[in-house]
Amino acid sequence: MSMINNLPDPVLATIYLNAITIMLLVGILVLYSRLQMHDVIEKRMYSIMVWMMIFMSMSYIVETCLDERVLVLAPQGYLIEGSIHDIYLNVFCLTWILYAKYRMYRKIDYIKRKLLVYCIPFLTLLVLNLLDLFIPVFICYGDDGLMHVTSIYIVQDIIRYGYMFNTILQLNRVKKQGITVRFFSVTPLLICTVVGLVVHVLTPSCYTILSLGMAAGLTLLYAEVANEQSFCDIDTKFFNRSYLNYIFELVSKGRYSVNSIMSFKVDDPGKMTEFSELLRKQLPSECEPVRIMQDEIIVLSKVDERAPLFMVTEDVRAVVDEYNESHTDSPMDVKIGTRIKKRKERGTGFLLKEVEGYL
Amino acid sequence: MTVLNGVTLILDIGTILLMVGLAMVTDDLRKRGRDDDKLFFYLLFIAMLMSIADIIGYLSAGKIFYGARWQQTFGMDIFYMTFMLESIVWSYYTLVRFKWRGTSYSGGIRHLFFYLPGVVIMLVTVVNFLTGWIFSVDEADILHPGILYYPMYIIFSGYFLHGFFVIAKYRAVAVSEGRKRQVIPMWIFLLPIALGFFTKFLLRGVSLAAVCTAVTIAFMHLGSMNEISDTSLKEDAI
Numbered sequence: 001m002s003m004i005n006n007l008p009d010p011v012l013a014t015i016y017l018n019a020i021t022i023m024l025l026v027g028i029l030v031l032y033s034r035l036q037m038h039d040v041i042e043k044r045m046y047s048i049m050v051w052m053m054i055f056m057s058m059s060y061i062v063e064t065c066l067d068e069r070v071l072v073l074a075p076q077g078y079l080i081e082g083s084i085h086d087i088y089l090n091v092f093c094l095t096w097i098l099y100a101k102y103r104m105y106r107k108i109d110y111i112k113r114k115l116l117v118y119c120i121p122f123l124t125l126l127v128l129n130l131l132d133l134f135i136p137v138f139i140c141y142g143d144d145g146l147m148h149v150t151s152i153y154i155v156q157d158i159i160r161y162g163y164m165f166n167t168i169l170q171l172n173r174v175k176k177q178g179i180t181v182r183f184f185s186v187t188p189l190l191i192c193t194v195v196g197l198v199v200h201v202l203t204p205s206c207y208t209i210l211s212l213g214m215a216a217g218l219t220l221l222y223a224e225v226a227n228e229q230s231f232c233d234i235d236t237k238f239f240n241r242s243y244l245n246y247i248f249e250l251v252s253k254g255r256y257s258v259n260s261i262m263s264f265k266v267d268d269p270g271k272m273t274e275f276s277e278l279l280r281k282q283l284p285s286e287c288e289p290v291r292i293m294q295d296e297i298i299v300l301s302k303v304d305e306r307a308p309l310f311m312v313t314e315d316v317r318a319v320v321d322e323y324n325e326s327h328t329d330s331p332m333d334v335k336i337g338t339r340i341k342k343r344k345e346r347g348t349g350f351l352l353k354e355v356e357g358y359l
Numbered sequence: 360m361t362v363l364n365g366v367t368l369i370l371d372i373g374t375i376l377l378m379v380g381l382a383m384v385t386d387d388l389r390k391r392g393r394d395d396d397k398l399f400f401y402l403l404f405i406a407m408l409m410s411i412a413d414i415i416g417y418l419s420a421g422k423i424f425y426g427a428r429w430q431q432t433f434g435m436d437i438f439y440m441t442f443m444l445e446s447i448v449w450s451y452y453t454l455v456r457f458k459w460r461g462t463s464y465s466g467g468i469r470h471l472f473f474y475l476p477g478v479v480i481m482l483v484t485v486v487n488f489l490t491g492w493i494f495s496v497d498e499a500d501i502l503h504p505g506i507l508y509y510p511m512y513i514i515f516s517g518y519f520l521h522g523f524f525v526i527a528k529y530r531a532v533a534v535s536e537g538r539k540r541q542v543i544p545m546w547i548f549l550l551p552i553a554l555g556f557f558t559k560f561l562l563r564g565v566s567l568a569a570v571c572t573a574v575t576i577a578f579m580h581l582g583s584m585n586e587i588s589d590t591s592l593k594e595d596a597i
Binding site for chain 1: 362366388392544574582585
């Protein structure tokens with residue numbers, strides 16, 4: 001213990017901050033590996049980001065030890081350490097961009113098609129990071145026996161952080177368009193990362209702030225993913241049964257009211273994704289669609305009159321007919337039902353009575 | 360301000376950010392109006408207060424302006440009070456959240472007696488700057504433990520351990536029912552708190568209490584969400 005206590009303050013400070021960051025990230029990694037996710041690709045991408053952040057935190061400790069001369073290496077050792085650190089950060093940013101794009105489109109084909117476009121700036125940076133070992137591009141070994149950054153290092157920062165923030169903002173904008181991702185927001189990640197980056201820029205000697213801020217941001221991102229995972233159905237992008245239980249609790253406490261229910265039963269469960277796309281366009285924004293069975297979706301609504309409900313169901317019927325006309329070889333058969341709360345039906349009784357047959 | 364004080368400041372600000380973020384993330388869940396959701400919010404809020412009190416204490420440590428020592432003592436009093444309150448709420452939260460067989464959280468008088476020592480210590484910390492029963496700070500900024508300093512640590516360690524015991528029992532029941540993957544591994548909770556205590560007693564410089572508590576709370580929430588996610592997948596069978 002005395003050896004640690006005798007370390008210079010900046011080294012001790014970095015060790016403290018990185019120990020917390022690494023502890024947080026290792027915990028996140030373990031918990032995330034236990035999260036039951038539909039989407040394996042998203043899970044892998046998130047895990048890569050957490051691993052990169054762990055490696056970066058370790059690299060920050062080594063970097064501070066080198067700066068404070070607690071650890072002394074040959075000049076090549078300094079350059080290797082600096083290059084590896086930049087490579088970690090670049091791989092993290094690239095993975096984030098792919099993760100965000102994947103979340104926006106949910107199509108691996110799209111990512112494969114655009115992979116080169118996203119990768120070219122980062123591949124260039126990675127090549128330059130490797131070149132750093134031989135030619136001073138972003139980092140160099142100074143006469144004072146320490147590693148320094150060159151004047152064009154800022155270009156690297158602008159490229160990686162520019163891309164990263166751009167995709168965070170894009171993801172924030174896209175998520176507002178979908179009703180199913182009500183439980184997912186990237187705002188907490190954005191706040192933590194921005195605060196981390198601002199403090200990092202204002203106090204360049206304190207390396208660790210960025211990784212601590214990003215670790216907090218990744219923690220909150222996981223919380224958002226877990227929210228979405230818990231309450232959304234991945235195929236239809238509608239809510240799932242857990243969400244229905246959540247609505248039951250809200251209704252029973254008088255915090256939410258359901259006055260009518262529409263039900264849509266599709267003959268072929270394989271067509272649910274297509275049907276959900278058709279249904280989404282016809283539903284008013286205040287409606288809450290819930291997938292409660294393989295082949296059945298119910299829509300909870302506050303509407304307490306028959307006419308607007310009838311109009312919605314007619315619109316759905318029309319788009320299904322239109323679909324069947326263009327897909328004569330594989331038409332879909334949809335059974336539609338509606339139910340409106342009567343005046344005497346109070347509390348959760350209406351909802352319970354209507355839904356208990358399905359559950 | 361020394362570098363290590365700066366680290367404390369950064370960690371406390373990080374704690375506040377994390378807690379604010381978690382409060383935002385759990386906003387929808389809180390609408391359910393459940394007791395455990397309310398208690399979870401109190402845990403977040405108290406962790407924020409802990410960090411603020413820690414910041415006040417550290418910012419005024421070693422300063423020579425008028426009232427600096429009083430401000431430092433006051434900050435530390437509030438810090439210890441919130442830490443004790445956090446341990447009580449944590450213990451009660453685990454009882455409410457993890458209702459394993461044979462346990463009732465509405466214990467009434469029994470729980471009143473269980474939490475009485477903690478409440479007494481909290482009241483003593485409020486008037487500590489007058490009595491010095493918990494601790495006092497001298498002219499050279501050195502902390503001197505009072506008569507109740509070590510009992511205070513024992514009591515709040517007891518409440519934290521009680522919470523872990525409840526979770527361990529819940530986990531044992533869940534594992535016996537074949538729900539092992541759903542429940543949170545115990546070391547995820549114990550590691551942050553153990554690290555916080557370890558550094559507090561053995562190393563110089565920074566207080567990790569607030570940030571370690573925040574990390575534990577974050578793990579707690581994420582573990583709970585894992586459980587809901589797992590259950591929802593099985594229930595849906597979609």
